[in-house]
Amino acid sequence: MFVETGHFALILALVVASVQAILPLLGAARRDAGLMSTGTSAALTQFALVALAMLALMNAYVTSDFSVINVIENSHTDKPLLYKITGVWSNHEGSMLLWVFMLALCGAAVAAFGRNLPPTLKARVLAVQGMIGVGFFAFILFTSNPFLRTLPAPANGHGLNPVLQDPGLAFHPPFLYLGYVGFSVSFAFAVAALIEGRVDAAWARWVRPWALASWCALTVGIAMGSWWAYYTLGWGGWWFWDPVENASLMPWISGTALIHSAIVVEKRDTLKSWTVLLAIITFALSLIGTFLVRSGVLSSVHAFAVDPARGAFILGLLIMTIGGSLALYAIRAPSLRGGGVFAPISREGALVLNNLLLATAAATVFLGTLYPLFLDAVGGPKLSVGFPFYNATFTPVMVPVLLAMAAGPMLAWKRGDLLAALQRLWLAFAAAGLVVLVGLYLTQGGPILAVLGLGLAAWTAMGVLVEWADRIRLFRVPLGDSFRRAIHLPRAAHGMSLAHLGLAITAAGIAAQAWEVERIEALKPGETMQVAAYTLRLDGISKLQGPNFTADDATVSVLHNGAPDGTVHPQRRFFALQKQTTGETAIRSGLFSDLYVALGDADPTGAWTVRAYWKPIVSWIWLGGLIMAAGGVVSLSDRRWRVGVAARLRANQARA
Amino acid sequence: MRRALAVLPVAAFILLAGYFGYALRPDHDPNELPSALIDREMPAFALPGLTADAVKGQVALVNIFASWCAPCRVEHPLLMRLAKDEKVTLYGIAYKDKDADNARFLAELGNPFTAIGLDRDGRTGIDFGVYGVPETYLIDRAGHIRQRWVGPLSPGRVTRELLPALRKLQAQ
Secondary structure, three states, rough: OHHHHHHHHHHHHHHHHHHHHHHHHHHHHHOOOOHHHHHHHHHHHHHHHHHHHHHHHHHHHHOOOOEHHHEEEEEEEOHHHHHHHHHHHHHHHHHHHHHHHHHHHHHHHHHHHHOOOOHHHHHHHHHHHHHHHHHHHHHHHHHHOOOOOOOOOOOOOOOOOOOOOOHHHHEEEEEEHHHHHHHHHHHHHHHHHHHHHOOHHHHHHHHHHHHHEEEEEEHHHHHHHHHHHHOOOOOOOOOOHHHHHHHHHHHHHHHHHHHHHHHHHHHHHHHHHHHHHHHHHHHOOOOOOHHHHHHHHOOOOOOOOOOOOHHHHHHHHHHEEEEEHHHHHHHHHOOOOOOOOOOOOHHHHHHHHHHHHHHHHHHHHHHHHHHHHHHHHHHOOOOOOOOHHHHHHHHHHHHHHHHHHHHHHHOOOOOOOOOHHHOOOOOHHHHHHHHHHHHHHOOOOOOOHHHHHHHHHHHHHHHHHHHHHHHHOOOOOOOHHHHHHHHOOOOOHHHHHHHHHHHHHHHHHHHHHHEEEEEEEEEEOOOEEEEEEEEEEEEEEEEEOOOOOOEEEEEEEEEEEEEEEEEEOOOOEEEEOEEEEEEEOEEOOOOOOOEEEEEEEEEOOOEEEEEEEEEEEOHHHHHHHHHHHHHHHHHOOOOOOOOHHHHHHHHHHHHH | OOOHHHHHHHHHHHHHHHHHHHHOOOOOOOOOOOOOEEEEEOOEEEEEOHHHHHHHEEEEOEEEEOEEEEEEHHHHHHHHHHHHHHOOOOEEEEOOOOHHEEEHHHHHHHOOOOEEEOOOHHHHHHOOOOOOOEEEEEEOOOOOEEEEOOOOHHHHHHHHHHHHHHHHHHHO
């Protein structure tokens, strides 16, 4: 019964979203306060309805209601409770429900917290959100309904793909989707601004926190996804340039550009039409990602079941959403006049450079992801684009991003002094030089590019620290004064330093992977193998019984430079239901290196294949990601964003 | 000029949407290239180092590669892992390759193959209908081609397609 309630709630949500798409827009055109306020109540109602639908599906999974097709296909009574819950979104239909749940959540948040927004802007933003909602509710109900029943109900379900039964994956989609869908808010703001024909500093001040919050969620989502790939797929890699990974990376890059260019709109009242375009493109890339993953036009590790009807439906949605907003942009953007002028060498100039580089990076990834598609269309051979392409194109674009990141924040608005900024960065030069020299000395003919990469990371990190220390006048005034300055410094400034530092840490982690050590050997119990400074001894293999799998569990003793250093337990799990084997890698993770041990098959002589990696500072890759997100959160807590401050500012401006 | 620039994004998008629409045509599957030989017997060949009869009688992969092919280099660690970790029987066909170059390629990157046939003139490759190297064929015990992968294998294709298909054949 609850399932039907959920189904019905979803249909009602479609109706409510239609109301939300039309009435507030009409109200804004007629300046009718009553009609405009329907947006707020509709957005809140819509959220309540989708939440109910989500709950209903979750309940069906938890109680293993096998009359629901979606539950049959993706669940099983033997599955642990956690994966019954996360099973809700590890399939196409359920993940689309999560998608609209996040969309409704964002809409409700705008409705509830946007009290200071000018009523016409708020009404239009909510109407645009409503339109996106209509499209996706219709998509779910007509092509991907998770609530369909079947009779008679089978005794048990097919179970969830074993690879997906993992805590890392359990929480990675919600973050990712919150990120993707969160950008719908900045998109809605952009479209609303185009309808109004007005983009000003106040607009940027409202857009930026939304973009920043989505960016944080997306950062965490991508970092978790990459970490998951690292420890479950068992290939020792952490990023595969897979179309689905790229689908999350593209909006992240353009979202990064957006949160930077919005600063320029806010502080200097210029770069408006570019910022609006970025807001549209960022959400467009999120949508295109959804399309690529679910239409089956590209092959991928994570792709969902392929269905051309769904692809055609999403393509229709894309054309209406992206095509419509870009057409509106073509009509209205030329009338958006920029304000302040600035010299090329200035804070604005640095942010423009950042935007140019990030846009190029996003375009690179876009081209690499879609190249097979373009080639296919002209009848070329089928191929996929991999590491060599991205190493040759994406990396060279990111290098100047890091180079410029240290100096950018030191330049003044309007007109900056690059020479003075570089002089203040002498410590960063020194740090980079030191790292490169020590690196070259230690590795002697090792990978020079990786050494330079580490130097680059050191340059950026030290540059960020120097800039931060400058602001609080560390070591120039007594420590107590510096501390007071640090407290009074806007949180956004701390947030920026933290986020930039995070990127430097990630970059260092990536560069250092050039020194990873990989060993594959067949070991009989009692035999040893050497990987970096570690000796691994296979002590034995035992059979384990899990809740829905059996496992070969290896006991591997670790010796570090000859001294005993505990044991690790890589496993090979066999899921009888799906007849599928997954590897459970044993990873000893540390701040300075990871020891990664994976168990392969046994050969007829009783020797087991053991694959071991030693990976220096690999955890920095994800640690940096979390620090970036933390920087975003700190910046979000800045009191300038808090309720009321913007309104007071506006009131003051009005009086002046 | 401003106006023209503002129209550019929507024009680019229309072009892109056209590509997407084209890619959605129903007969299109990005993963597989239909092989006329699917579920048929593998072409008979007797190359120096490998004959079709040697491949038969077990579930095996036949990988067509060459030392001059860059994607083969990319794919190679995966083949090594398939052979070592997963104990998959792999046969190689060196397509239009010089013997010495081929030996150097394998000495450098490791040899995952149980045996290698030297297809010096590419005749066997033509019999298989090779589209471009590398290509990988899944052969069942009766010597029938069951599946074909064009282009380098990726971790995803191996985990999601190749290994399940292979294990299924082995279980039969």
